[in-house]
Amino acid sequence: MKIGLLTSGGDCQALNAAMRGVVKALYENTDDISIIGFEDGYKGLIYNNFHTVAPSEFSGILTKGGTILGTSRQPFKKMNVPDENGLDKVEAMKKNYKNLGLDCLVILGGNGTHKTANLLSNEGLNIVTLPKTIDNDIWGTDISFGFQSSVDIATNAIDCIHTTAASHGRVFIVEIMGHKVGHLALHAGIAGGAHIILIPEIPYDLDKIIDAIEKRDKTGKRFTILAVAEGAISKEDAALSKKEYKQKLKGSKYPSVAYEIADKIKEKTGKEIRIAVPGHTQRGGAPCPYDRVISTRFGAAAADLIIKGEYGNMVAMVNGEIKSVPLGEVAGKLKTVDAEASVIKEAKAIGISFGD
Numbered sequence: 170m171k172i173g174l175l176t177s178g179g180d181c182q183a184l185n186a187a188m189r190g191v192v193k194a195l196y197e198n199t200d201d202i203s204i205i206g207f208e209d210g211y212k213g214l215i216y217n218n219f220h221t222v223a224p225s226e227f228s229g230i231l232t233k234g235g236t237i238l239g240t241s242r243q244p245f246k247k248m249n250v251p252d253e254n255g256l257d258k259v260e261a262m263k264k265n266y267k268n269l270g271l272d273c274l275v276i277l278g279g280n281g282t283h284k285t286a287n288l289l290s291n292e293g294l295n296i297v298t299l300p301k302t303i304d305n306d307i308w309g310t311d312i313s314f315g316f317q318s319s320v321d322i323a324t325n326a327i328d329c330i331h332t333t334a335a336s337h338g339r340v341f342i343v344e345i346m347g348h349k350v351g352h353l354a355l356h357a358g359i360a361g362g363a364h365i366i367l368i369p370e371i372p373y374d375l376d377k378i379i380d381a382i383e384k385r386d387k388t389g390k391r392f393t394i395l396a397v398a399e400g401a402i403s404k405e406d407a408a409l410s411k412k413e414y415k416q417k418l419k420g421s422k423y424p425s426v427a428y429e430i431a432d433k434i435k436e437k438t439g440k441e442i443r444i445a446v447p448g449h450t451q452r453g454g455a456p457c458p459y460d461r462v463i464s465t466r467f468g469a470a471a472a473d474l475i476i477k478g479e480y481g482n483m484v485a486m487v488n489g490e491i492k493s494v495p496l497g498e499v500a501g502k503l504k505t506v507d508a509e510a511s512v513i514k515e516a517k518a519i520g521i522s523f524g525d
């Protein structure tokens with residue numbers, strides 16, 4: 170069997186661990202396997218940049234962050250648009266897959282990646298995918314690898330801010346990754362003991378944020394920590410159309426929402442606010458043990474799908490069990506935080522404000 174592998178979109182921890190899982194399980198359970206690694210995601214498949222990856226290259230990478238194949242962002246909405254030289258990208262991918270004589274293409278990626286994976290599957294290619302993203306927003310799976318490792322990093326950032334915020338009696342905003350969804354800010358916020366958590370799914374009211382800060386002041390708490398998702402949005406902005414909001418962000422003088430919120434709190438309270446942005450550290454470094462385990466399990470499950478010829482599926486975790494979900498059910502949907510979920514109620518029960 171000849172299997173292609175590619176990692177696409179933003180990287181995360183455990184991509185290598187997942188590929189190692191796929192390849193080890195294939196080598197253990199089949200004869201005569203050869204692995205083609207496409208370089209830098211779909212770009213490698215479009216422009217035929219690949220190399221044969223020796224089995225030994227998948228050893229010793231369980232704990233290695235990033236991706237040994239490289240990755241890139243190839244927006245789905247541009248997949249059907251010819252490149253600057255007029256190349257039809259979808260036709261090029263199909264041609265390269267066929268010319269290489271691949272039996273299956275294994276794709277590791279997030280939301281955008283799954284849209285293209287579904288397109289290729291509908292075009293007749295044998296596709297199996299694995300869910301990766303620190304955002305944990307892939308539809309059809311309870312968890313994606315990368316998420317728990319980034320929760321650890323973002324939590325550690327909040328932990329570090331705790332000590333300095335307490336010493337100085339300051340208000341701090343820690344900006345957590347997640348433009349569209351707030352799973353990471355929610356989990357790191359709770360784990361790091363943040364007092365206010367702002368996520369895109371629960372638009373905030375600035376006065377409610379200030380009430381929460383003042384409530385802490387009144388009870389003698391000298392500091393407040395806000396865990397703010399990159400996509401946190403005010404109630405007023407949430408009432409704008411998508412186009413209007415994009416326009417507003419374009420003209421904004423702030424580098425990101427954390428700066429805007431800080432400025433507004435300062436304006437209303439006179440308090441000096443500090444901002445910490447862990448940024449891409451949240452996607453870096455070694456995968457945590459949890460991610461090593463699920464990526465290995467996902468990898469072995471992907472190999473099983475290949476061996477059985479069950480193509481057109483993503484491996485997933487559903488209610489604690491490893492399952493497969495048809496790509497058509499996954500592509501184009503986003504798993505957002507349910508504002509009515511019990512985790513939100515429990516967080517509110519212990520006094521965490523969501524600014525609503």
Ligand code: F6P
Pocket residue numbers: 179242279302303304346347348399452
């Ligand atoms: O999709 C994962 C993600 O890490 C988001 O949480 C974040 O907003 C974005 O990628 C950053 O993307 P880039 O690496 O392109 O700056």
